[in-house]
Amino acid sequence: MSTIAQDLARWARAGRTVVHEADAKALLTRAGIPVPLRNPLSGACAVKLCSDRHPHKTEHGLVKLNVSVSEAPQIGSELGEIVPDGIVLIEAMVDDGVAEWIIGCRHDPTFGPIVVIGVGGILVELVDEATARLAPLDHEMARRAIESQRAVGLLRGLRGKRLGDLTALVDLVTTVSQFFAEHAAVIEQIEINPVIVRPDGLGAVAADALIVLRSTLTHG
Amino acid sequence: MRRLRISGRQALDAAAAPQSVAVIGASSNPLKLGHLVLKTLINSGYPGRIYAINPTATSVLGVVTHPSLVSVDGPVDVAVVIVPASQLMATLQECAATQVSLVVAITSGFAEAGNDGQQLQQELEAFLKTAPFRLLGPNCEGYVVPASNTFVTFSMMTHGLRPGPVGIVGQSGAITGTVAYRLRKTGVGIRALFSTGNETDLTAVEALEWFADDVETNTVICYLEQIREPDRFIAVARRLRGLKAIVVQMPGKGEATVDSVGTHTGAIAGDDRVIDGVFEELQIVRARDHSTAVDAAAALSLGRRLKGLKVGILSVAGGLAVEASDLFEGGGFQVPRFGDLLQQRIRSSLPYFAAVRNPVDLTGAAFSSPALFRELIELVVEGTTVDAVVVIVTFSQQAAFADEIMRAARATDKPVLVVWTAPESISPAPLAAFARESFPIFDAPLRAFTGLCAIARFSGLM
Numbered sequence: 001m002s003t004i005a006q007d008l009a010r011w012a013r014a015g016r017t018v019v020h021e022a023d024a025k026a027l028l029t030r031a032g033i034p035v036p037l038r039n040p041l042s043g044a045c046a047v048k049l050c051s052d053r054h055p056h057k058t059e060h061g062l063v064k065l066n067v068s069v070s071e072a073p074q075i076g077s078e079l080g081e082i083v084p085d086g087i088v089l090i091e092a093m094v095d096d097g098v099a100e101w102i103i104g105c106r107h108d109p110t111f112g113p114i115v116v117i118g119v120g121g122i123l124v125e126l127v128d129e130a131t132a133r134l135a136p137l138d139h140e141m142a143r144r145a146i147e148s149q150r151a152v153g154l155l156r157g158l159r160g161k162r163l164g165d166l167t168a169l170v171d172l173v174t175t176v177s178q179f180f181a182e183h184a185a186v187i188e189q190i191e192i193n194p195v196i197v198r199p200d201g202l203g204a205v206a207a208d209a210l211i212v213l214r215s216t217l218t219h220g
Numbered sequence: 221m222r223r224l225r226i227s228g229r230q231a232l233d234a235a236a237a238p239q240s241v242a243v244i245g246a247s248s249n250p251l252k253l254g255h256l257v258l259k260t261l262i263n264s265g266y267p268g269r270i271y272a273i274n275p276t277a278t279s280v281l282g283v284v285t286h287p288s289l290v291s292v293d294g295p296v297d298v299a300v301v302i303v304p305a306s307q308l309m310a311t312l313q314e315c316a317a318t319q320v321s322l323v324v325a326i327t328s329g330f331a332e333a334g335n336d337g338q339q340l341q342q343e344l345e346a347f348l349k350t351a352p353f354r355l356l357g358p359n360c361e362g363y364v365v366p367a368s369n370t371f372v373t374f375s376m377m378t379h380g381l382r383p384g385p386v387g388i389v390g391q392s393g394a395i396t397g398t399v400a401y402r403l404r405k406t407g408v409g410i411r412a413l414f415s416t417g418n419e420t421d422l423t424a425v426e427a428l429e430w431f432a433d434d435v436e437t438n439t440v441i442c443y444l445e446q447i448r449e450p451d452r453f454i455a456v457a458r459r460l461r462g463l464k465a466i467v468v469q470m471p472g473k474g475e476a477t478v479d480s481v482g483t484h485t486g487a488i489a490g491d492d493r494v495i496d497g498v499f500e501e502l503q504i505v506r507a508r509d510h511s512t513a514v515d516a517a518a519a520l521s522l523g524r525r526l527k528g529l530k531v532g533i534l535s536v537a538g539g540l541a542v543e544a545s546d547l548f549e550g551g552g553f554q555v556p557r558f559g560d561l562l563q564q565r566i567r568s569s570l571p572y573f574a575a576v577r578n579p580v581d582l583t584g585a586a587f588s589s590p591a592l593f594r595e596l597i598e599l600v601v602e603g604t605t606v607d608a609v610v611v612i613v614t615f616s617q618q619a620a621f622a623d624e625i626m627r628a629a630r631a632t633d634k635p636v637l638v639v640w641t642a643p644e645s646i647s648p649a650p651l652a653a654f655a656r657e658s659f660p661i662f663d664a665p666l667r668a669f670t671g672l673c674a675i676a677r678f679s680g681l682m
Contacts (some may be wrong), residue, residue, distance in 0.1 A: 110450050111498050114497075116497075118484075118488045130488040130489045130493060131500075132494040132498060134501060141501060145497075189483060210483065
């Protein structure tokens with residue numbers, strides 16, 4: 001089996017820029033980043049059609065949520081007709097999220113590889129709060145960055161809501177930042193939006209993910 | 221045999237206390253920079269040897285001139301160059317043939333001056349890669365080290381700078397000069413000022429590294445339009461985090477990052493927010509303008525850290541106490557009500573109408589006893605009631621007030637910031653006493669607030 005670095009290098013050589021959600025998640029899983037269960041045997045599913053040409057799936061109607069396990073394959077093949085070269089991704093719905101975060105990685109022209117931590121999901125348009133840090137981050141720095149945000153209140157039982165798994169969010173930020181720093185020569189950007197933070201003790205998962213590779217033409 | 225190229229640190233070490241300085245392009249025309257540089261050096265009381273280089277004159281400002289650097293008989297540590305841009309390369313060839321450690325190129329007309337200047341700068345950069353000496357500039361205002369009376373600059377803003385613990389480095393000579401002037405107005409002295417100009421060789425980051433290793437320096441102010449060696453900058457900032465304070469004035473463009481894929485990562489954190497985040501991580505104080513940078517550095521020069529955000533305020537005037545309390549409470553600090561016992565102890569030294577809860581209004585009674593300030597500061601810093609003290613004085617003619625306050629400030633590891641609203645003309649003796657000790661004075665509560673915020677950032681609390 002090839003290593004993560006080999007896969008990334010092979011994709012870059014093939015001229016791939018956008019790495020769609022299914023491939024991005026497979027790679028992130030190998031790096032230790034939790035993602036929703038793929039091809040579940042029961043429960044509600046999310047069905048997505050993944051293609052490098054359509055990084056924004058929702059805008060193209062390529063995402064169907066809360067689909068039953070029995071209907072999922074049929075819906076997958078219907079989506080496949082819209083984008084014939086796409087890959088169908090069927091995942092278990094994460095329905096116990098306490099809050100959503102966005103974790104982004106990119107290259108700053110001055111400071112190099114950075115991580116951006118912000119409130120995600122629908123709040124991203126509303127809450128203008130994002131914290132940038134140098135990649136990689138250790139657990140302490142990641143925790144301090146998240147705790148410096150007002151939005152951390154969402155994980156602390158705001159108005160009787162359940163506590164969110166802050167530790168799992170810290171772990172995820174740390175792991176993503178280390179993964180990015182390690183492969184920053186080939187990766188231009190990573191965006192995990194949203195990270196669904198589940199109740200305390202139940203973890204946090206990357207519900208959507210995108211990797212953008214550095215163009216081999218411009219970066220040699 | 222060609223000399224080996226020296227390190228930036230060796231060059232700056234030599235420049236900090238040079239045995240001799242050569243002014244290449246010294247001029248008798250008082251309107252020329254070559255005149256001002258020589259005059260500034262002479263007037264600063266520089267104790268080493270001064271060589272004036274001028275191929276046509278026989279003496280300038282009473283200094284016998286030499287036709288060229290190579291005709292000088294003794295070793296030269298620093299050469300400051302004020303010649304037209306077109307002659308700089310020839311001058312540098314000469315410097316390479318001597319033992320010069322640092323060349324200060326005040327000459328302008330390079331990258332900042334169109335296509336011709338760009339080309340000259342490229343030639344210069346190519347030459348400097350292997351030059352035995354190191355170069356500051358070109359297009360810079362020079363450097364200053366007050367402790368050794370070395371003022372190698374034409375900037376009159378540096379006039380009267382005293383030795384102290386603050387390092388200043390910047391890519392804009394106008395800003396470093398203004399920073400130095402304002403810092404002097406707060407009473408704080410400087411370790412050195414380096415104007416790096418176009419940074420064809422030595423960069424602001426290398427100067428920062430020099431300050432990092434210098435035991436006399438406890439705070440560095442940087443004006444950076446761009447960071448040319450970000451990895452080195454990050455490395456030195458990490459090394460100094462929480463140990464030696466760094467204040468950076470760095471403009472952000474406030475732009476979201478251009479992103480072809482249309483992700484949120486660039487949109488929610490543009491370059492300005494990245495600077496904020498990275499500085500927060502590195503516990504660097506970010507200043508939006510040079511006067512904020514000065515207030516931050518003045519407070520940080522005390523060499524104190526904060527363990528928490530509780531502030532005690534001791535004021536001779538009720539109005540200023542309220543103003544300060546409002547600023548600190550509104551800006552993330554607490555001004556906690558003192559406990560009953562502490563209030564009683566404060567009360568016993570003050571008239572019955574004084575306010576003792578915090579903020580403390582000492583009333584005019586304070587002016588009758590310089591020692592009262594020290595006693596009250598000592599009372600308040602005891603235990604864990606507060607993490608910092610702000611002392612507010614309007615005016616006084618007696619140096620004893622300054623001495624007592626400084627005594628109390630030195631005896632505690634908590635920051636004691638002094639607001640003194642009267643100007644020098646009304647309070648000459650106390651303000652001179654503070655300045656002699658390089659003790660910072662803020663002329664308004666807002667400036668002390670800016671300073672305490674900086675100490676909080678340095679301490680990892682903001």
